[in-house]
Amino acid sequence: MKRIFTSIILLMVSYLSWAQVQPTEASSILKGIENRKQLANNSLLKNYPARNVGPVIQGARIVDIAVNHENIKEFYIAYASGGLYHTENNGISFKSIFDNVGALTIGDIALAPSNENIIYVGTGENNSSRSSYAGSGIYKSTNKGESWEFIGLPASQHIGRIIVHPKDPNTVWVAAMGGLYSDNEERGVFKTTDGGENWNKVLYVDEKTGAIDLIIHPENSDMLWASMWQRKRYAWDFEGNGEGSGVYMSTDGGDNWTLSMNGIDDNEFTGRIGLDISLSNPDIMYALMDYQKEEKREKKSGEEGLTQADFLEMSVKDFLKLDNKALDEFLDSNNFPKRYTAVNVKNDVEKGVYQPKALSDYLGDANAALFDTDVKGAVVYKSVDQGKTWQKTHDYDLSGVYYTYGYYFGEIRVATENPETIYALGVPLVVSRDGGKTFNRTDTIGDVHADHHAMWINPVDDDHIILGNDGGLYISYDGGATWDHKNSMSVGQFYTVNVDMEKPYNIYGGLQDNGTMVGSSRTIPNERGQWERLFGGDGMYVSADPRNSDLVYVGFQFGNYYRINRSTGDRKYITPKHNIGEDRLRFNWRTPVVMSHHNPDIIYIGAQKVYRSLNQGDSWSAITNDLTNGPKEGNVPFATVTEIAESPLDFGTLYFGTDDGNVWLLKEGQSIKKLNNGIPDDLWVSSIHPSQHDLGTVYLSLTAYRNDNFQNYVYKSTDFGENWKSISGDLPEESVNVIYEDPKVAGLLYIGTDHGLYTSINDGENWMHMGAIPNVATYDLIVHPRDLELVVATHGRSMYVLDVKPIQKIAEKSDSQELITFDLDNIRYSERWGEKTHPYSKEYVPSLELPLYNNSSKEAAVKFELINEEGNSIHSWTETSQKGFNSYTWDCKLNNSFIGKGKYKFKISMAKESYEQAFEVK
Numbered sequence: 001m002k003r004i005f006t007s008i009i010l011l012m013v014s015y016l017s018w019a020q021v022q023p024t025e026a027s028s029i030l031k032g033i034e035n036r037k038q039l040a041n042n043s044l045l046k047n048y049p050a051r052n053v054g055p056v057i058q059g060a061r062i063v064d065i066a067v068n069h070e071n072i073k074e075f076y077i078a079y080a081s082g083g084l085y086h087t088e089n090n091g092i093s094f095k096s097i098f099d100n101v102g103a104l105t106i107g108d109i110a111l112a113p114s115n116e117n118i119i120y121v122g123t124g125e126n127n128s129s130r131s132s133y134a135g136s137g138i139y140k141s142t143n144k145g146e147s148w149e150f151i152g153l154p155a156s157q158h159i160g161r162i163i164v165h166p167k168d169p170n171t172v173w174v175a176a177m178g179g180l181y182s183d184n185e186e187r188g189v190f191k192t193t194d195g196g197e198n199w200n201k202v203l204y205v206d207e208k209t210g211a212i213d214l215i216i217h218p219e220n221s222d223m224l225w226a227s228m229w230q231r232k233r234y235a236w237d238f239e240g241n242g243e244g245s246g247v248y249m250s251t252d253g254g255d256n257w258t259l260s261m262n263g264i265d266d267n268e269f270t271g272r273i274g275l276d277i278s279l280s281n282p283d284i285m286y287a288l289m290d291y292q293k294e295e296k297r298e299k300k301s302g303e304e305g306l307t308q309a310d311f312l313e314m315s316v317k318d319f320l321k322l323d324n325k326a327l328d329e330f331l332d333s334n335n336f337p338k339r340y341t342a343v344n345v346k347n348d349v350e351k352g353v354y355q356p357k358a359l360s361d362y363l364g365d366a367n368a369a370l371f372d373t374d375v376k377g378a379v380v381y382k383s384v385d386q387g388k389t390w391q392k393t394h395d396y397d398l399s400g401v402y403y404t405y406g407y408y409f410g411e412i413r414v415a416t417e418n419p420e421t422i423y424a425l426g427v428p429l430v431v432s433r434d435g436g437k438t439f440n441r442t443d444t445i446g447d448v449h450a451d452h453h454a455m456w457i458n459p460v461d462d463d464h465i466i467l468g469n470d471g472g473l474y475i476s477y478d479g480g481a482t483w484d485h486k487n488s489m490s491v492g493q494f495y496t497v498n499v500d501m502e503k504p505y506n507i508y509g510g511l512q513d514n515g516t517m518v519g520s521s522r523t524i525p526n527e528r529g530q531w532e533r534l535f536g537g538d539g540m541y542v543s544a545d546p547r548n549s550d551l552v553y554v555g556f557q558f559g560n561y562y563r564i565n566r567s568t569g570d571r572k573y574i575t576p577k578h579n580i581g582e583d584r585l586r587f588n589w590r591t592p593v594v595m596s597h598h599n600p601d602i603i604y605i606g607a608q609k610v611y612r613s614l615n616q617g618d619s620w621s622a623i624t625n626d627l628t629n630g631p632k633e634g635n636v637p638f639a640t641v642t643e644i645a646e647s648p649l650d651f652g653t654l655y656f657g658t659d660d661g662n663v664w665l666l667k668e669g670q671s672i673k674k675l676n677n678g679i680p681d682d683l684w685v686s687s688i689h690p691s692q693h694d695l696g697t698v699y700l701s702l703t704a705y706r707n708d709n710f711q712n713y714v715y716k717s718t719d720f721g722e723n724w725k726s727i728s729g730d731l732p733e734e735s736v737n738v739i740y741e742d743p744k745v746a747g748l749l750y751i752g753t754d755h756g757l758y759t760s761i762n763d764g765e766n767w768m769h770m771g772a773i774p775n776v777a778t779y780d781l782i783v784h785p786r787d788l789e790l791v792v793a794t795h796g797r798s799m800y801v802l803d804v805k806p807i808q809k810i811a812e813k814s815d816s817q818e819l820i821t822f823d824l825d826n827i828r829y830s831e832r833w834g835e836k837t838h839p840y841s842k843e844y845v846p847s848l849e850l851p852l853y854n855n856s857s858k859e860a861a862v863k864f865e866l867i868n869e870e871g872n873s874i875h876s877w878t879e880t881s882q883k884g885f886n887s888y889t890w891d892c893k894l895n896n897s898f899i900g901k902g903k904y905k906f907k908i909s910m911a912k913e914s915y916e917q918a919f920e921v922k
Contacts, residue, residue, distance in 0.1 A: 235660075427450050494780065
C-alpha cells in the first residue's frame with residue numbers, strides 16, 4: 001500500500017520551506033570534533049574547577065546495559081545523553097569512562113564475548129525524542145574504557161544495535177539509524193572484519209530507513225536478523241512508520257539479506273520493531289512492533305447535556321434558545337475561562353462576535369471528537385522456525401504499553417531459561433509467562449519509574465534482571481516482582497535553571513522525564529544535601545519569587561504552568577487561554593515563562609503570541625499578535641515562541657524569539673519591530689540575552705539542530721537588534737543552546753552547546769573550553785546575582801556550579817597583568833590537625849587552595865612566600881605554572897608543624913610581578 005499522495009505533497013512543501021539550512025556532512029562533523037579537542041587542549045581554563053551538585057535521586061534515561069558474563073558484578077550502562085558508566089561491584093558505585101570522546105550521547109554498547117576488555121560504543125541515542133542528540137560514529141576500547149579510538153561511521157548519527165562475533169572480536173555488525181531530521185545514506189547494517197578499520201554496508205533500504213535492532217543466533221554466527229525502521233522527524237511533525245520498516249534475515253554472516261515479514265503486518269503503518277531470540281531454544285524468536293494504523297470508532301452517545309459536536313451546525317436562533325444552566329454546565333465542564341458564562345456567550349453570539357460553532361472550535365477538531373481514535377501500538381509476534389514465519393501471540397490490544405509513543409520504545413527480551421517468558425518494554429514493563437498470550441505488569445514494587453528502554457537477563461538465572469528506564473537503573477533478583485533502584489549518578493537531563501536569594505541559595509530546574517526539582521547550591525551528591533521534587537511531567541521553566549521563595553512558578557511540557565505555594569501546598573493553574581473565536585494557542589515543548597526583573601508580580605508566557613500578567617498569573621493580556629510565520633501541517637506544536645527576554649536595565653524592553661526563526665523587539669508604548677536583519681532564515685531561536693551593562697546591547701543564539709545541521713550561530717547587536725554581528729570566533733561547529741553575559745563584567749560571555757561549556761573574555765572574539773565539565777549538552781545558564789556563581793544546567797550530567805569571580809578578574813586584568821592572583825579562603829583552626837580519630841583512620845589534614853592565572857605566553861616559575869601578621873617571611877617554595885589557570889594545594893605545614901591561628905598573607909611572584917593575598921586561620 002502506498003503512502004497517501006496528498007500527505008507526501010504537504011510534507012514536501014513543508015520540508016522545502018525548512019531545507020535552506022543543509023545537514024552537516026560527515027567531514028564537518030569530524031572537523032568539529034577535532035577543533036573542539038584542540039580548543040580543549042589549548043584552553044587557558046581547562047583546569048578551572050567546577051563542582052557537580054546533583055541531583056542524583058531521579059536517575060535518567062538508560063539506553064543500554066552490557067554485562068561481563070565472566071563476572072556479572074561488572075557491567076556497563078549507557079545513558080541517552082550522559083555517557084557510559086562502569087561498575088565492578090554490582091552497581092554500588094560507578095565510574096564514568098566515556099567523557100570528552102567525540103559525542104557523549106550513546107545508542108548502544110557491546111562487549112566482545114571472546115575478550116570482554118574490548119568495548120564497542122555506538123554514539124547517538126537510539127530513541128527519536130525531542131532531545132535525542134546525534135552521535136559521531138563508532139568508538140572502540142581494548143582496555144575496558146581507559147582509552148578510546150574512533151573507528152568510523154561518522155554520519156550514522158544514531159546507532160540502534162551493535163553485535164560482536166562470539167569468537168572474533170574484530171568482526172562486528174552495526175545497526176545504524178542515520179539522521180533523525182534529515183535523509184542520508186549512512187544508515188542500514190554495516191559490517192567490519194578488521195576491528196573497524198574498514199566497513200561494508202551490507203543491508204540498505206533507502207535514505208529514510210535505518211537499522212534499529214540486530215540479533216545473532218547463539219549457536220550459528222552466520223545467522224542474523226535485523227529490523228529496519230523508516231522514520232523522520234521535522235520540527236513540526238514526526239513520521240514513525242513507513243513501508244521501509246521490516247525484519248530481514250541473513251544466513252551468510254550478514255553479507256546478504258532477505259525480507260522476513262511472513263505473518264507480520266507490512267505496510268505504511270509499520271513502525272519500530274524490536275527483536276530477541278531464545279538462548280535455550282534458538283528456533284523461537286519474538287518481535288515487538290509499533291503498528292501506527294489508526295482505528296476510529298464512533299462514540300456512543302451516553303452523555304447527558306450538551307456536547308462539543310452539538311454546536312457544529314447549530315443556528316444562532318437555536319443557540320439563543322438553549323437552557324442557560326445546561327450551557328453553563330458545558331462551559332464549566334470543558335474548562336472554558338470563568339469569564340465565559342451562558343449569559344455572556346449568548347450576548348456575544350447575538351451581537352455576531354462569533355458563531356455557535358466557535359464553541360466547538362475552541363475545544364479543537366469537533367469532527368474528530370465524534371470518534372474514539374486509537375492506534376494498535378505494541379504488537380508481539382512469535383516465530384518458531386527461526387524467523388521464516390511469524391504469528392501474532394495475543395488476541396487483544398496491548399493498550400497502554402506504547403500509546404502513540406512507539407518511536408520511544410522497542411525492546412523485547414526473552415528469559416534465558418524459559419522461552420515462554422518474555423518482557424515487553426514500554427511505558428509500563430509487562431511480562432508474559434505463556435509465550436505472549438497474556439501480559440501483566442511487573443514494575444509496580446520498588447518505586448519503579450515509567451518508560452523502559454534496556455534490559456539484561458542473567459544467562460544462567462532468569463530471576464536476575466537489570467533494567468534501564470527514564471528513572472535510571474533497577475535490579476531484580478525475583479524475576480521482576482521487586483526492584484532495587486541504583487541512583488547514585490548525577491545524570492539528570494535539565495532543560496532550564498534558576499536560583500533564589502536564600503542563604504545559601506537554592507537551584508531550581510526542569511528535567512526531561514523527571515519533573516521539576518530544587519536543591520541547595522551546596523549539595524555534594526551522595527554525601528551532603530538532597531534535592532526535592534516540586535512538580536511532575538517533563539519539567540520546564542521555574543521561577544521562585546525573590547521576596548518569598550515558597551511562591552514558585554513551575555510547569556511541564558507544552559505550556560502547562562502553575563503557581564504553587566510550597567508552605568501551604570496550594571497550587572493554581574495559570575496558563576492563559578485563547579478567546580472564543582480566536583485560533584487555539586500553540587505552546588512549545590519548552591514554553592518560556594519568565595518573571596520580570598523589575599517586578600516579580602509580572603510574568604510573561606509565550607504561545608504563538610506573548611502574554612503578560614500583572615498579578616502573578618491570575619489574569620493575562622496578550623501584548624503581541626502572532627509572532628510566527630504560521631503553523632505547519634504536522635503532529636507536533638510548531639510556530640511558537642521559544643524565548644522571552646526582558647532587559648534588566650529597562651522595564652518594558654522585551655525581546656522575543658520563535659522556533660521558525662523570527663526575532664522581535666517590543667518597547668513599552670511602541671510598535672513591535674522584527675529583528676531578522678543579518679541572521680539566517682528559519683532557524684530555531686535558542687536564547688536571547690539583553691546586556692546588564694548597555695541598554696542597546698543584546699546577544700542571540702540560534703540552532704539548526706532540527707535540520708541535522710550542527711553549525712554554531714551566535715550573534716551580538718549594539719543597536720537593539722537592528723544589526724547583528726557574528727561572534728562565534730573560534731568556537732567549534734556545535735549547536736548552541738544558550739548564550740549569557742556576565743552580570744559584572746561586560747563582554748565576558750558564557751555559552752552552552754550540545755557538547756559542553758565555553759567562555760570568552762573578549763566578547764566572542766576567542767572562546768575557551770571549560771574543561772571541568774564534560775562534553776555534555778549544556779542547555780541553560782545563570783549567574784547568581786549575589787554570590788557570583790555560574791550555575792550550569794546540563795542535559796545529561798545534572799547541575800554544575802562555578803565560582804566566576806576569578807574569571808571576572810581574568811577578564812578585567814588580562815590586558816595589563818601577566819600574573820593574576822585571587823582571593824584566598826579562610827581556614828578554621830583545629831587542634832586535631834595531623835591526628836587520627838582511630839588507628840585505622842586517615843589523618844585529619846587541612847589544605848588551602850592557591851589559585852593563579854599565568855597570563856604570559858609560556859610556562860613560568862611562581863614563588864609562594866608566606867608572611868605572618870608581623871610582616872615576617874616564615875615559609876616559601878616555588879612551583880611551575882602552565883599558561884592559563886593553575887591551582888596548587890598547600891597542606892598548611894611550616895616545617896614539621898601546622899600553621900597557627902592568626903592573620904597571614906601569601907606574596908605570589910612570577911617574573912617581575914608580585915601580588916599579595918590575605919587569609920586568616922580562625
